[in-house]
Amino acid sequence: MNSFSPHRILVPVDFTDTSTVALATARRLAEGYDAEMLALFADTFVPPIAYADVPVGWYDENLDELKGAATTRLVSYLREHVGEVAKWEARVVTDTPVHAILATANEWNADLVVMGTHGWSGWRRVLLGSVAESVLHELDVPIVTIRHRDGEPATGINGIKRLLCPVNYSEVAREAIAVAGSIAEAFDGEIYVVHVIEAERTEPHEGDLDALREWIPHEMRHRCLYKELVIHGHAAEMVIDLAAKLESDMIVVGAQHRRFVDTTVIGTTTERILRHAGCPVITVVRKVGSSTIATTEAGKAATA
Template sequence: MFDTILVPIDDSPGSQRAFEAAATLARQYGSTLHVLAVVDEHGPSDGDWDYDGDSPAATFVDEQTDVVDTDGIDVTPAVREGVVHEEILDYADENGVDLVVMGTHGRTGVRRYLLGSVTEKVVRLSDVPVLSVKADADPGAVAFEDILLPTDGSSGAEAAIEPTAALAGETDATVHVLSAVDTRSLGIDVGSSVIIDELESIAEDAVATTSERLYEAGVGAVKTAVAHGIPYQVILQAIDDNDVDLVVIGTHGRTGIDRYLLGSVTEKLVRTAPVPVLTVRSSDAGDGA
């Protein structure tokens, strides 16, 4: 499924953790791994960081490739200059990338390529799945033994089922399917209980449908839950309760200004989840998850 993986790098801890995760996945799937550094055209000028030839930027990519275990992996190094998130997205499109792996909490300044904010922009705009890896993740190879798959039954959520099944099939992971019933907008009135029952029924149907599709895709272990609360907080609690290693969450396809708005469940998870988050965009346009 992930034949070509792209990992943009800088010199932040999150970048190295992302590189390690990308290398692990590339080895598991026999993927080609593209390692990309982007010199920010709007960053502080530094003549030593030209992007062509045997510049320090190119040397940096080579050094990072030596630091991370890439034995047995087909690695393609690359250096570009421009607006960082645009260069990453363009590179992914031009090279038929199936997965982008990025670190979070990047830093700004010379020799640091803004991967904190850039990651969020790539998550919003990428047409291919993006795996966000925290800077404080444990060093070394990643392991996905328990995967959390939140769902609300939408086409956006459904987009995450196939990659979840592929990852679980590769690692024999248990998939925890979760739907959150968000009742914050309901007042206390005669009809509230009826509305809550309807929301619970929708959540239960979403969980049941997702579980069935996972089993059909060959996933052997699936656990389900429906919980009440603010969705991203419910997801964070489920991560803790189930020792989850990875969250896979679908997002609706968005166009125009909607693609730049913050505050969605997905973006809150990318910022706050203690484990890697794999975001998968639906091809259908609609509101963000």
């Protein structure tokens, strides 16, 4: 099994409640793995012309002052929400969020990214989930995405005791279950390994559970507690519903980058889980061109 032990966790922030929850989740992971965190705030410091009430040149002239104020705010934000629980660094970059995240992740050699899927106030609201989605399409390190609903406390997860890992017998699913196993081991948690059958039949066959048990790497038996589940239905819906019923702390899902015209995409099942899951989702991605093992005749599973 591939080892997963993050040492450098990149956390893009924008000071919203969603960002605060992402930061709290990153702090929890940093504690479990004794990792360091880099909190990144990216801004061009120039609003769109339609929203500008001062000359654009003013921002160029006062860029250092604007960055200094942002850095002061970011450091205060980290002291409040991370404190001395984990090692952290604050960084402010003059750039668009997506480009800054991708560049920093590569330059800093981040091995995990934790970020919110919604946030940004005022005119930045047009970005919403597009930043997280763009990062998912470009990076090949595991990415934890956080959804935060208005009105909910911005506290993050208390622990990581119950993980849900949907699998489809592919290589990227093996990587996902390895990540789930590492997290369960680090936090003394339990994994529910689920295979969702989308074939046109009403119930799983008798041998489906045996096939899943045979597929799970043998070393998992000595690494952490886990349970196997085979269910029937629409993959994304079943995973989201099951995560809610189990009160899962985190979903671990694999995703294969695929080439589409001049960009990369991930499967629709994975994107639906990311958009609608009520708990953090860690996506384990594979580059375009990485080989995958086709799903078995048992049917399609909850990653695509």
